Amino acid sequence: MVACSQSLATAAGLEILRKGGSAADAAVAVTACLNVCEPTSTGIGGDAFCLYFDAAAKKVSAVRGGGRSPAALTLDLVRSRGHTGLEITPSTDALCAVVPGAPAAWEDVVARFGSGKLTLADVLAPAIELAESGPPIGPVTAQLWRAQEELLRAGGAACMLDAHGCAPRAGERKPNPELASTFRRLATHGAKKGFYSGPVAEAIVEAVQSRGGVLSLDDLAEHETTFPDPVATTFRDAVTVWELPPPNHGVAALLAMNMFEAFTQSSPAEDEVSRAHAAVEAMRVAFADAMEHCGDPDHADARRSEAENGTVSALVSKPYAKARAAGCGFSADGPPLPGPEPGHPGHLLRPSPDTVYFCVVDGAGNACSFINSNYDGFGTGTVSYTHLTLPTILLV
Numbered sequence: 514m515v516a517c518s519q520s521l522a523t524a525a526g527l528e529i530l531r532k533g534g535s536a537a538d539a540a541v542a543v544t545a546c547l548n549v550c551e552p553t554s555t556g557i558g559g560d561a562f563c564l565y566f567d568a569a570a571k572k573v574s575a576v577r578g579g580g581r582s583p584a585a586l587t588l589d590l591v592r593s594r595g596h597t598g599l600e601i602t603p604s605t606d607a608l609c610a611v612v613p614g615a616p617a618a619w620e621d622v623v624a625r626f627g628s629g630k631l632t633l634a635d636v637l638a639p640a641i642e643l644a645e646s647g648p649p650i651g652p653v654t655a656q657l658w659r660a661q662e663e664l665l666r667a668g669g670a671a672c673m674l675d676a677h678g679c680a681p682r683a684g685e686r687k688p689n690p691e692l693a694s695t696f697r698r699l700a701t702h703g704a705k706k707g708f709y710s711g712p713v714a715e716a717i718v719e720a721v722q723s724r725g726g727v728l729s730l731d732d733l734a735e736h737e738t739t740f741p742d743p744v745a746t747t748f749r750d751a752v753t754v755w756e757l758p759p760p761n762h763g764v765a766a767l768l769a770m771n772m773f774e775a776f777t778q779s780s781p782a783e784d785e786v787s788r789a790h791a792a793v794e795a796m797r798v799a800f801a802d803a804m805e806h807c808g809d810p811d812h813a814d815a816r817r818s819e820a821e822n823g824t825v826s827a828l829v830s831k832p833y834a835k836a837r838a839a840g841c842g843f844s845a846d847g848p849p850l851p852g853p854e855p856g857h858p859g860h861l862l863r864p865s866p867d868t869v870y871f872c873v874v875d876g877a878g879n880a881c882s883f884i885n886s887n888y889d890g891f892g893t894g895t896v897s898y899t900h901l902t903l904p905t906i907l908l909v
Contacts, residue, residue, distance in 0.1 A: 534636065655680065760807050
């Protein structure tokens with residue numbers, strides 16, 4: 514089974530499964546096709562994270578394909594550029610371009626968890642074919658694409674627009690031969706030689722630095738996928754839920770479940786409204802904790818003074834959730850949800866911070882839960898071109 518947001522990507526995943534590929538093989542095929550069908554949310558220039566369940570070993574493994582910030586991106590440099598707040602604004606600033614972790618993660622997922630029957634080239638073949646022929650663009654994707662036309666023009670992304678500088682309309686086909694070329698180079702030469710060094714890497718660095726970013730060839734060359742131990746909690750002793758550890762924010766889901774369990778144990782929520790209220794309060798606190806304590810584990814530990822040992826395991830422990838539930842209580846009001854942006858004719862959707870999620874289960878019971886993200890829409894909107902093969906790289 515394959516579940517994702519675009520039917521053509523789903524079909525590609527099923528094709529790989531029918532050829533004997535594992536859930537991991539199919540997942541990489543799906544994410545590459547989503548880059549073609551839904552580039553407003555995901556792409557090879559972004560990051561990739563997954564959890565893989567090995568049915569035979571009964572083991573869950575984590576894959577972190579998140580690229581680091583450039584080594585030259587110091588606080589002093591950021592301040593010298595006039596960014597005085599807690600973040601670089603806007604997020605489309607070229608300083609926000611980090612090392613794309615997705616290509617290495619795709620290769621490593623296939624190598625580590627693939628069936629062994631298919632190569633990376635086999636897995637990427639459906640996306641290459643789709644990029645060359647051009648998929649019809651869905652209505653939501655078309656609206657998000659249109660909302661980011663100005664960003665793409667500024668980023669030199671002519672290949673993502675038509676001859677008039679416009680995004681594709683709903684139902685129109687959008688070939689992307691440049692992206693197909695990038696996929697083909699990755700499939701032929703592998704991630705290290707086909708993406709993180711050579712013409713592609715040089716084009717990425719040139720594009721980012723020409724717009725004020727500081728990403729370097731060394732930053733790209735030093736990138737590696739990591740395989741951290743996943744973290745987990747149980748819910749009502751009935752099911753175990755797994756997430757990636759910080760800096761990913763999966764701990765928010767685990768903490769929220771533990772708090773919801775604590776809320777409903779101390780004061781049973783017997784009606785739908787009470788259960789919804791308990792869930793909302795649990796998520797409010799969990800997100801606050803994740804925002805405060807999830808950072809690069811090489812530089813910042815996930816910690817709480819109230820949590821024993823100050824470890825990630827303590828942060829997602831039952832005693833910690835019970836203490837947080839007892840301490841915060843229920844609030845009468847919550848933050849307002851964002852409404853539609855006023856003043857846009859036709860209620861045009863705003864550029865979305867959402868991303869894609871999909872999952873695959875193969876015939877042996879292996880499962881792959883996958884996220885591939887540009888962080889926010891088209892990321893920085895920067896596209897780089899080599900002088901030879903014209904690959905397209907969208908960067909976060």
